[in-house]
Amino acid sequence: MWTNPVNPNPYLPTPMRVLHAYYESTDRSLKTLELAFVNQQDRVRFFEKFNPGQFCQLSVFGKGESPLGVASAAWEGDFVRFTVQKMGLVTKALHQLQPGDSLGLRGPLGNGFPLADWKGKNLVIIGGGCAFSTLYALTKHVQHAQNRADFGELIVIYGARSSGLCMYKHDIQSWYQRDDMQVHQAIDVPEEDWSHHVGYVPDVVKQIAPSPVNSVAIVCGPPIMTKFTLPALVGLGFPPETIFTSLEKRMKCGLGKCGRCNIGSKYICKDGPVFSLAELNALPADI
Amino acid sequence: MTELENRILAEAQRLLSENLADVVIAFKQADTPLRPQPAFFTDAEAVNDLVYNGLCQNNLANYLTRYPREKKIAMVVRGCESRSVNALVLENQHPRENLYLIGIPCEGIVDWRKIVEAVGEDVLSVQDQADIVVVRTPKGEFTLDRAALMHGSCLRCTQKNPLGTDVTIGKPVAEQDPHLLRERVKNFEALGIQTRYEYFRQESERCIRCYACREACPMCYCEECFVDHTGPRWTESGVTPAGMQGWHIIRAFHQTGRCTSCGACERACPMDIHMTYLTDKLNTDMYDKYQFVAGLDAKTQTPFAAFNLDDKNRFVAGGTSK
Amino acid sequence: MTYLLKKSEVNQTLRAWTSKAHVYAPQKVQKYAQFLPVGEDFELSVEEPHNTRFPPKALFLPQSETLLKYNPQKRELESAKTPDQPRIIFGIRPCDAKAVTLLDSVFSSEDNPDPFWQARRDQSVLVGLGCDQPCATCFCTSVESGPFDRSGLDAILTDLGDTYAVEPLTERGVSLFENLTVASAETTQTIQAIQEKATREMPIAFGREGLKAHLDELFENEIWEDFAKSCLGCGICTFLCPTCFCFDIVDEVRKSTRERNWDTCMFKVYSIEASGHNPRPSRRERTRQRLMHKYSYWLDHTGQTGCTGCGRCVRYCPVGLDIRAMVRKSVATPSEVPHVD
Numbered sequence: 023m024w025t026n027p028v029n030p031n032p033y034l035p036t037p038m039r040v041l042h043a044y045y046e047s048t049d050r051s052l053k054t055l056e057l058a059f060v061n062q063q064d065r066v067r068f069f070e071k072f073n074p075g076q077f078c079q080l081s082v083f084g085k086g087e088s089p090l091g092v093a094s095a096a097w098e099g100d101f102v103r104f105t106v107q108k109m110g111l112v113t114k115a116l117h118q119l120q121p122g123d124s125l126g127l128r129g130p131l132g133n134g135f136p137l138a139d140w141k142g143k144n145l146v147i148i149g150g151g152c153a154f155s156t157l158y159a160l161t162k163h164v165q166h167a168q169n170r171a172d173f174g175e176l177i178v179i180y181g182a183r184s185s186g187l188c189m190y191k192h193d194i195q196s197w198y199q200r201d202d203m204q205v206h207q208a209i210d211v212p213e214e215d216w217s218h219h220v221g222y223v224p225d226v227v228k229q230i231a232p233s234p235v236n237s238v239a240i241v242c243g244p245p246i247m248t249k250f251t252l253p254a255l256v257g258l259g260f261p262p263e264t265i266f267t268s269l270e271k272r273m274k275c276g277l278g279k280c281g282r283c284n285i286g287s288k289y290i291c292k293d294g295p296v297f298s299l300a301e302l303n304a305l306p307a308d309i
Numbered sequence: 310m311t312e313l314e315n316r317i318l319a320e321a322q323r324l325l326s327e328n329l330a331d332v333v334i335a336f337k338q339a340d341t342p343l344r345p346q347p348a349f350f351t352d353a354e355a356v357n358d359l360v361y362n363g364l365c366q367n368n369l370a371n372y373l374t375r376y377p378r379e380k381k382i383a384m385v386v387r388g389c390e391s392r393s394v395n396a397l398v399l400e401n402q403h404p405r406e407n408l409y410l411i412g413i414p415c416e417g418i419v420d421w422r423k424i425v426e427a428v429g430e431d432v433l434s435v436q437d438q439a440d441i442v443v444v445r446t447p448k449g450e451f452t453l454d455r456a457a458l459m460h461g462s463c464l465r466c467t468q469k470n471p472l473g474t475d476v477t478i479g480k481p482v483a484e485q486d487p488h489l490l491r492e493r494v495k496n497f498e499a500l501g502i503q504t505r506y507e508y509f510r511q512e513s514e515r516c517i518r519c520y521a522c523r524e525a526c527p528m529c530y531c532e533e534c535f536v537d538h539t540g541p542r543w544t545e546s547g548v549t550p551a552g553m554q555g556w557h558i559i560r561a562f563h564q565t566g567r568c569t570s571c572g573a574c575e576r577a578c579p580m581d582i583h584m585t586y587l588t589d590k591l592n593t594d595m596y597d598k599y600q601f602v603a604g605l606d607a608k609t610q611t612p613f614a615a616f617n618l619d620d621k622n623r624f625v626a627g628g629t630s631k
Numbered sequence: 632m633t634y635l636l637k638k639s640e641v642n643q644t645l646r647a648w649t650s651k652a653h654v655y656a657p658q659k660v661q662k663y664a665q666f667l668p669v670g671e672d673f674e675l676s677v678e679e680p681h682n683t684r685f686p687p688k689a690l691f692l693p694q695s696e697t698l699l700k701y702n703p704q705k706r707e708l709e710s711a712k713t714p715d716q717p718r719i720i721f722g723i724r725p726c727d728a729k730a731v732t733l734l735d736s737v738f739s740s741e742d743n744p745d746p747f748w749q750a751r752r753d754q755s756v757l758v759g760l761g762c763d764q765p766c767a768t769c770f771c772t773s774v775e776s777g778p779f780d781r782s783g784l785d786a787i788l789t790d791l792g793d794t795y796a797v798e799p800l801t802e803r804g805v806s807l808f809e810n811l812t813v814a815s816a817e818t819t820q821t822i823q824a825i826q827e828k829a830t831r832e833m834p835i836a837f838g839r840e841g842l843k844a845h846l847d848e849l850f851e852n853e854i855w856e857d858f859a860k861s862c863l864g865c866g867i868c869t870f871l872c873p874t875c876f877c878f879d880i881v882d883e884v885r886k887s888t889r890e891r892n893w894d895t896c897m898f899k900v901y902s903i904e905a906s907g908h909n910p911r912p913s914r915r916e917r918t919r920q921r922l923m924h925k926y927s928y929w930l931d932h933t934g935q936t937g938c939t940g941c942g943r944c945v946r947y948c949p950v951g952l953d954i955r956a957m958v959r960k961s962v963a964t965p966s967e968v969p970h971v972d
Binding site for chain 3: 034086101270274281284286289292306
């Protein structure tokens with residue numbers, strides 16, 4: 023196992039071990055890793071700070087770091103879940119990890135979802151592609167018996183390009199049986215045996231037309247989906263203060279130092295990644 | 310305005326007003342005295358701040374690859390620039406029929422570093438006159454011999470007169486001894502291997518990896534440079550000996566059969582790194598082995614990009630050597 | 632108290648300091664000056680009226696720096712050591728020292744101090760050299776600084792011909808110059824006159840009033856396209872800039888290290904996201920980010936302009952782009968002009 027001396031170096035990752043590793047998609051482009059802490063004090067420290075919507079920097083030594091949103095809720099157990107889309111050098115290396123393998127983690131980083139502000143509100147959770155992973159963490163958090171009463175209605179709208187790319191299939195299937203939430207899944211083009219929505223997420227949102235009354239909407243997806251979903255929600259009457267999204271940026275340090283995730287007055291890694299549309303509207307259009 | 314500038318300006322205005330060009334790429338006076346700025350004129354009425362003098366240090370062919378192929382581009386070209394344009398046309402970067410080349414026989418580029426060396430870095434204004442360069446500084450006015458200020462690449466230039474232009478403005482200039490570039494290579498090769506490595510080490514260790522050499526080079530137009538590639542990674546990314554030497558040596562090799570010895574890379578470098586000695590060596594090799602000189606025309610394929618069933622090397626079926 | 636240090640004794644003074652600290656001073660590399668460790672054959676090079684070509688920010692944030700080492704066999708991580716040697720930096724110009732204080736707001740922030748930056752800062756004494764003859768590319772007085780700005784300095788020197796006047800500004804500064812002759816009241820007046828004259832004579836490059844708000848309104852303006860046209864997209868302006876601090880983090884397999892290297896918003900790969908989406912796909916957006924970060928976003932973050940007027944980007948831009956002229960042109964551009972695609 024990687025060992026980690028006690029050190030104030032914020033760039034030094036926490037040693038982790040792969041508990042489970044499995045593919046989420048039939049094309050093997052998405053893989054879920056569930057990671058356990060090697061040192062108990064790291065676990066305690068992590069969960070003291072953790073909030074859904076936060077992200078971590080996962081390290082494969084010799085390859086580098088990659089920022090990934092956490093896909094699990096704290097109550098699920100002493101592990102942290104990530105779903106990794108195979109894209110570049112680091113994510114390819116993450117895909118090769120097997121149970122028992124070592125890696126590093128820095129985090130939790132960023133602000134996470136403002137759950138305290140959302141108390142008593144209906145939640146409309148809208149996700150597309152692998153960015154749904156942080157929304158999965160949010161949904162899991164809200165579903166827990168201890169948290170469920172803090173929120174009103176729970177609506178989840180989740181789109182993927184095809185059924186093969188739908189993540190967390192078995193779990194999401196079980197959500198249809200729950201009476202405390204609504205689930206809407208969509209794929210871009212029709213497929214045989216697909217009984218849910220067909221179409222792009224912004225259109226599905228317009229079709230479902232969730233009520234803006236006492237609600238907040240949380241949108242995470244590819245830039246193109248977010249671009250069209252945000253105005254769709256405004257069109258449905260959601261005020262910009264009640265629409266939230268999580269920004270993807272090429273974050274490196276995660277500490278507001280390396281400068282790359284700067285947009286106007288904000289550093290996405292430190293001040294975000296979660297922003298309300300009202301906050302985004304106040305920023306330069308550098309997104 | 311000099312007479313030459315007036316004639317370039319008139320041609321630029323004509324091309325724009327008669328819709329023969331969408332843009333005329335030339336130079337205009339910049340806000341700092343040592344370096345005129347590449348200029349992109351699209352309006353015949355607004356060509357008035359055009360300048361042309363020995364301080365115009367950029368290779369304008371560099372901007373060719375920024376335009377879509379259907380754009381009609383007119384460009385001021387000197388000898389080296391005309392060769393760069395040819396090399397780019399050969400590499401299908403822009404169709405020749407959508408180019409209009411305004412050729413200027415070149416008197417050589419004045420190296421701003423040599424001015425700075427002579428008068429210090431604080432320069433207020435520079436005037437390039439026929440044989441002299443007049444430099445005004447807070448310390449007073451200096452009159453410098455133009456020949457002594459010439460950039461190294463221009464001292465070795467073998468093609469001062471532009472090739473394949475649509476119009477040439479100004480009188481042709483006498484070409485220099487074509488062996489000057491070879492002389493430099495020979496002299497360098499005569500040094501021992503230790504001395505040569507020491508020189509390379511000293512030059513490359515000053516590198517700050519700003520990639521001004523790459524960005525100033527018309528032939529460095531790759532969508533993704535090898536240094537930015539992550540799978541595989543070709544060099545270390547930092548300012549380490551391996552990283553800096555790796556950058557300079559691979560950059561030079563990627564220019565083989567493509568570099569026109571214009572020296573724009575060296576003129577852009579903020580750390581005064583000499584790097585043309587590497588490309589000059591590759592250029593002489595290309596001539597010795599293949600009798601090829603980059604950019605003489607826009608048709609002759611560069612040896613490393615050519616495919617021929619009669620290739621003497623064995624890796625081609627039907628090749629003659631074993 | 633102001634002291635006098637004979638120029639003829641500077642070399643010897645600096646060499647003497649090497650017994651208690653690493654001493655850095657501008658020295659010639661090829662044909663330009665750069666901050667280098669003072670050794671046996673040391674020769675000070677401060678004859679140019681302006682600062683060193685390569686910015687002394689590198690003394691605190693090296694261009695490449697190891698953050699950690701990993702041992703693939705033993706599966707161990709080891710933090711890189713934070714530097715623990717006292718250092719004296721002699722001859723730093725006020726613009727560059729001010730830049731270091733600006734960077735403190737990034738690297739010495741309370742929430743997440745950077746241990747490498749912090750260690751170097753804590754252990755450095757900065758002896759500044761004021762600029763009695765500001766040069767044509769300098770514009771420090773236009774950006775809340777000046778040729779004798781004391782920000783970040785432990786002592787400041789004024790050139791008196793064959794002598795430097797030394798004004799210690801902190802306890803550390805005092806301790807460096809203990810046994811020097813004290814300047815007379817008359818000399819002290821001369822020094823003050825020199826400093827005031829230099830500050831007064833520095834031309835103002837642009838007005839800052841309302842600049843940030845105006846730039847914010849120009850965000851979508853076509854002016855950026857205009858600046859970007861000739862811009863090569865190289866990293867000279869940002870790498871030579873004393874306040875630019877962006878970095879990249881990479882693993883170097885051969886050395887089994889994780890390193891940070893300076894990076895720049897002027898490069899295309901800087902902003903490109905994992906999805907392939909690039910929020911700054913062309914030089915237009917990248918040129919804008921550089922200028923806006925310095926003249927608008929820095930003000931959001933710290934209330935100060937992220938530029939100290941050192942003039943390096945002006946002096947070394949290969950296409951003669953001058954940030955002062957860019958600001959002036961921005962000011963002259965009415966903000967209601969819409970962006971045309």
